[in-house]
Amino acid sequence: MKKEQLYSGKAKTIYKTDDPKKLVVEFRDSLTAFDGKKKSEAARKGYYNAQISRKIFEMLEKEGIKTHYIDMVSDTEMLVDAVEIVLIEVIPRNIAAGSITRKYPIKEGTVFKKPVVVLDYKSDEYSDPMLNEDIAVAMGVATYEEIAQIRSMALKINDILVKYLDSKGFLLPDFKLEFGRKDGEIVLADEISCDTCRLWDKSTGQSMDKDIFRFDKGDLSKAYEEVARRIVPEIFK
Numbered sequence: 001m002k003k004e005q006l007y008s009g010k011a012k013t014i015y016k017t018d019d020p021k022k023l024v025v026e027f028r029d030s031l032t033a034f035d036g037k038k039k040s041e042a043a044r045k046g047y048y049n050a051q052i053s054r055k056i057f058e059m060l061e062k063e064g065i066k067t068h069y070i071d072m073v074s075d076t077e078m079l080v081d082a083v084e085i086v087l088i089e090v091i092p093r094n095i096a097a098g099s100i101t102r103k104y105p106i107k108e109g110t111v112f113k114k115p116v117v118v119l120d121y122k123s124d125e126y127s128d129p130m131l132n133e134d135i136a137v138a139m140g141v142a143t144y145e146e147i148a149q150i151r152s153m154a155l156k157i158n159d160i161l162v163k164y165l166d167s168k169g170f171l172l173p174d175f176k177l178e179f180g181r182k183d184g185e186i187v188l189a190d191e192i193s194c195d196t197c198r199l200w201d202k203s204t205g206q207s208m209d210k211d212i213f214r215f216d217k218g219d220l221s222k223a224y225e226e227v228a229r230r231i232v233p234e235i236f237k
């Protein structure tokens with residue numbers, strides 16, 4: 001079913017399938033940060049992220065969120081709908097961390113009274129600059145209606161995920177979403193995993209996400225394994 005490679009990104013490779021409306025996404029062990037300037041590999045990272053992402057997509061689907069996820073084709077490969085990716089990185093923020101604390105006078109750890117949704121232009125060439133609606137529409141990356149829908153879906157996903165991850169012992173300071181167009185409809189695409197979320201252990205405050213790699217904070221594979229143990233315990237039986 002899986003055919004030739006369509007595209008290889010920094011952490012995932014996309015393959016065509018027999019069906020032009022479906023693609024296979026392979027989660028790899030490679031890691032990059034800072035627009036690809038820092039690179040490494042982490043054992044079993046692709047496996048843990050694929051399984052965590054699968055579980056979260058399944059959970060969101062049950063909650064009424066449409067996603068590109070169809071099925072797993074192997075431990076590290078996901079069958080998805082072929083969507084047209086909207087070139088906007090949508091970042092719901094609940095607790096200040098990362099770039100927002102560097103760009104604005106907001107202290108790390110500040111709990112936002114309501115989630116802050118940041119839209120960035122998905123472009124390594126321009127280093128993902130922040131967008132507003134007018135710029136996004138002027139560039140032709142989305143319509144006002146699509147942006148309104150994307151914001152509303154992002155807030156709903158954030159609500160669901162904060163509660164879900166709280167029940168697993170995590171805080172969710174922020175995370176990155178990507179959306180796609182499928183038959184004229186906006187659906188959640190890409191992945192939701194330790195690579196795309198900030199996850200802090202609720203009792204220790206420790207990072208259990210890609211910040212471990214970005215800022216050399218310890219053993220990434222071990223932390224991702226612990227996240228997988230809490231979210232997808234069934235894969236350890």
Ligand code: 5GP
Binds near residue numbers: 195198
């Ligand atoms: P920040 O804006 O602080 O760099 O990132 C905010 C959140 O979005 C973090 O959880 C981070 O992991 C995620 N994020 C933002 N941009 C990217 C990106 O290009 N790739 C990945 N994997 N995550 C991103």
